[in-house]
Amino acid sequence: MKKLLTGFITTLLVVQTSFVWADNNAITILEKSYQTQGAKSGNAQRGEKLWNKTYSGKAPFTERSCSSCHTSNLKNNGEHVRTGKTLKPLAPSVNSASLSKVKKMKKWFKRNCKWTTGKECSVQDKADILAFIRQQ
Amino acid sequence: MKNPIIISSLVLTASILIVPVVFSDDDRHEYRQRSVGVTPVSSPIYKEECSSCHMAYSPGLLPARSWKKIMAGLENHFGDNAELDAETYKNISEFLLTNSADNSEYRRSRKIMRSLSDNDAPIRISETPYIRNKHDEIPDRLIKGNKKVNSLANCNSCHTKAERGLFSEHGVNIPGYGRWDD
Numbered sequence: 001m002k003k004l005l006t007g008f009i010t011t012l013l014v015v016q017t018s019f020v021w022a023d024n025n026a027i028t029i030l031e032k033s034y035q036t037q038g039a040k041s042g043n044a045q046r047g048e049k050l051w052n053k054t055y056s057g058k059a060p061f062t063e064r065s066c067s068s069c070h071t072s073n074l075k076n077n078g079e080h081v082r083t084g085k086t087l088k089p090l091a092p093s094v095n096s097a098s099l100s101k102v103k104k105m106k107k108w109f110k111r112n113c114k115w116t117t118g119k120e121c122s123v124q125d126k127a128d129i130l131a132f133i134r135q136q
Numbered sequence: 137m138k139n140p141i142i143i144s145s146l147v148l149t150a151s152i153l154i155v156p157v158v159f160s161d162d163d164r165h166e167y168r169q170r171s172v173g174v175t176p177v178s179s180p181i182y183k184e185e186c187s188s189c190h191m192a193y194s195p196g197l198l199p200a201r202s203w204k205k206i207m208a209g210l211e212n213h214f215g216d217n218a219e220l221d222a223e224t225y226k227n228i229s230e231f232l233l234t235n236s237a238d239n240s241e242y243r244r245s246r247k248i249m250r251s252l253s254d255n256d257a258p259i260r261i262s263e264t265p266y267i268r269n270k271h272d273e274i275p276d277r278l279i280k281g282n283k284k285v286n287s288l289a290n291c292n293s294c295h296t297k298a299e300r301g302l303f304s305e306h307g308v309n310i311p312g313y314g315r316w317d318d
Contacts (some may be wrong), residue, residue: 061215080190082189082215083190083286083289084290085188085189085190085191103221107219107220110217110219111216111217111219112217114211115217
């Protein structure tokens with residue numbers, strides 16, 4: 001009976017921690033998925049360069065970069081270039097909601113890579129940019 | 137009638153009853169006549185997905201045929217990429233189409249519909265004749281030339297109750313200018 005109880009409690013603990021883990025580790029899940037798709041682990045320095053790199057686009061936004069809306073200091077609020085809407089900081093150190101949901105991260109990488117660079121980002125680019133953002 | 141408490145409570149009751157009659161403006165009717173403005177946004181998914189970049193516009197501001205057009209072009213959504221995954225897309229489309237202006241009993245939705253011809257399917261709320269006429273007396277410097285407004289598309293810059301579907305003049309506060317009275 002004692003064994004059964006210990007077993008039960010251990011199972012409970014394992015199940016619980018795995019739930020917590022799943023909630024808090026959106027970044028890890030995404031990083032792993034990039035690596036299984038062939039990316040090396042993220043390089044934050046390269047990520048920063050990509051972040052500030054400018055690409056050409058259609059008027060009125062002929063010069064585009066991640067920083068167009070999110071600025072170069074990720075701890076600051078950003079501003080949507082077209083609507084002027086305030087965007088919460090992307091730096092996890094000041095905004096705990098940032099990088100907390102895999103679905104959201106995938107969505108914004110897809111949309112914003114397309115708007116900024118004209119096409120989807122490579123898996124390596126995403127891994128590097130993610131490595132840069134998570135440090136902020 | 138000797139008791140001042142009775143008198144004052146009578147006066148109070150009377151004023152509560154009279155106020156809504158005296159002030160016959162839209163918003164003050166809010167509690168009596170629900171269908172004054174446009175339907176407020178009731179879908180949390182729509183709100184979450186569509187208000188990242190702009191105000192979550194009430195579906196009652198455009199007819200279903202307009203929303204269909206907008207949803208068909210999310211890859212180039214007014215110059216931005218607003219693609220959705222299939223499940224979210226379906227959910228949001230359903231919400232927009234069932235609550236669109238042509239399916240709404242709200243007064244401003246009906247006015248918007250009356251201002252459109254049968255086949256008109258504008259994809260900008262600001263291009264519907266009703267909305268355009270409502271704003272035609274306001275000088276450009278207060279909207280386009282106003283850094284805190286920028287565009288007629290930013291309803292909630294001036295319409296402080298826009299998120300609740302209310303657009304009467306009493307809720308208007310133009311940044312740097314103040315109230316607007318016709």
